[in-house]
Amino acid sequence: MEFPTEIIGDKAYIRVTSDLDTELAGEALRSAFNQMYEQGKRTIILDLSGAQIVNSYGIGKVLSCYQKLKAEQGVLMVKPLDGFVKETFELLMLDKLLPVDE
Amino acid sequence: MTPYRPSILVADNDEASRDDLAVFFSEKGWDCNVVSDAQQFDKELNTEAEYDLVIADPDMPGLDLTTLIMDVFRRKPSQALIVVGSSADTNNDMRFIHSGITDVITKPVDFSLIERCIEQAVRLRDQDERERVSARFIVSERTEIKCTCRELAQVQALALPILGRLVESGLLTSYEGLKIRLAIQEALLNAMEHGNLELDSRWKEEICEDGVDRFSRVRKERLADPTYADRIIRFKSFFDGYRLEITIQDEGEGFLASESFVQDVGENLSCFGRGMTLMNDAVDEVRYANGGSEVTLVKVLRKSGGQ
Numbered sequence: 053m054e055f056p057t058e059i060i061g062d063k064a065y066i067r068v069t070s071d072l073d074t075e076l077a078g079e080a081l082r083s084a085f086n087q088m089y090e091q092g093k094r095t096i097i098l099d100l101s102g103a104q105i106v107n108s109y110g111i112g113k114v115l116s117c118y119q120k121l122k123a124e125q126g127v128l129m130v131k132p133l134d135g136f137v138k139e140t141f142e143l144l145m146l147d148k149l150l151p152v153d154e
Numbered sequence: 155m156t157p158y159r160p161s162i163l164v165a166d167n168d169e170a171s172r173d174d175l176a177v178f179f180s181e182k183g184w185d186c187n188v189v190s191d192a193q194q195f196d197k198e199l200n201t202e203a204e205y206d207l208v209i210a211d212p213d214m215p216g217l218d219l220t221t222l223i224m225d226v227f228r229r230k231p232s233q234a235l236i237v238v239g240s241s242a243d244t245n246n247d248m249r250f251i252h253s254g255i256t257d258v259i260t261k262p263v264d265f266s267l268i269e270r271c272i273e274q275a276v277r278l279r280d281q282d283e284r285e286r287v288s289a290r291f292i293v294s295e296r297t298e299i300k301c302t303c304r305e306l307a308q309v310q311a312l313a314l315p316i317l318g319r320l321v322e323s324g325l326l327t328s329y330e331g332l333k334i335r336l337a338i339q340e341a342l343l344n345a346m347e348h349g350n351l352e353l354d355s356r357w358k359e360e361i362c363e364d365g366v367d368r369f370s371r372v373r374k375e376r377l378a379d380p381t382y383a384d385r386i387i388r389f390k391s392f393f394d395g396y397r398l399e400i401t402i403q404d405e406g407e408g409f410l411a412s413e414s415f416v417q418d419v420g421e422n423l424s425c426f427g428r429g430m431t432l433m434n435d436a437v438d439e440v441r442y443a444n445g446g447s448e449v450t451l452v453k454v455l456r457k458s459g460g461q
Contacts, residue, residue, distance in 0.1 A: 108343070144428050144432075
């Protein structure tokens with residue numbers, strides 16, 4: 053499994069195209085993130101519209117990316133969320149942590 | 155008995171291709187609706203109409219393939235979807251997409267293949283309808299599953315058919331179904347990773363030189379070690395027509411739920427400690443027994459479908 057990435061200017065986008073609830077999906081995110089990070093991108097945006105569920109494992113992976121960027125004064129953002137993923141982020145107050153890229 | 159007339163939606167900006175399909179379906183006596191651009195397509199997917207099959211050209215301007223697939227299945231999950239592309243990239247694009255898509259076809263269209271896809275979609279739809287109706291008559295249902303950590307890691311998740319049937323019958327909303335599915339995942343992960351594999355969540359924040367965290371590394375090692383990998387997880391579900399109870403038991407030492415529950419999730423920036431919050435939110439009751447090595451999730455359902 054691979055998640056497509058795209059670079060537009062200073063921003064790097066990762067499109068999560070499956071539920072973020074398995075080791076396979078978590079590894080796909082880590083790999084896409086590291087690829088962008090190693091290219092020097094410090095503003096990385098996750099598009100989670102392809103996910104119906106993000107569980108605690110997936111959230112752990114997202115926060116691992118967040119921490120890595122934060123340590124370098126970078127920022128992890130999300131595209132506007134909807135549905136169950138949005139509710140999960142709100143329940144865990146991640147919406148306060150990860151700014152939305154409009 | 156009048157033969158069933160399948161209904162098909164064709165979304166293609168290529169007039170010739172669109173017309174060919176419309177003529178083919180018309181000759182078969184099937185109902186066909188056509189749209190010629192992404193805006194019309196989006197509008198049609200948002201109407202009440204539900205098709206047996208949606209055929210879409212991913213090269214249509216303004217259409218994003220991933221979004222299309224998610225939209226079709228989220229809005230009307232019983233619709234089948236075939237992607238018919240003219241570019242050689244169509245198959246490559248599909249590598250990125252994990253979905254229940256029926257087929258990917260490159261133009262020119264093989265009509266016999268389309269016909270087979272439609273027959274299959276109609277068969278599946280009939281089966282879904284029978285399951286939906288029969289779910290209304292469930293008085294009680296019990297499931298018991300026993301698997302090793304190695305087996306669970308391979309399948310990534312356990313299917314719980316009753317959950318789908320309760321959603322289909324209207325006893326659970328699809329939203330509640332998703333939340334319970336998530337809670338079950340969390341409980342299974344806890345049983346496997348913390349109970350049986352004895353992994354420490356704090357290892358998730360210890361990153362090794364190759365960029366992999368210690369938790370993932372040790373998890374992999376222990377899943378290859380029979381001492382840990384062959385430990386059993388027992389999964390039981392019981393539905394009595396009113397309450398759904400799911401019990402998950404591992405062979406670990408257990409844990410103190412009160413010590414593991416993170417009260418202030420907003421202050422928690424670590425990579426772990428959210429599973430219990432998600433479980434508590436999804437169901438009406440979360441009970442622990444046997445020193446924490448057994449967890450029971452309880453969901454009280456509405457007394458009758460949709461009311």
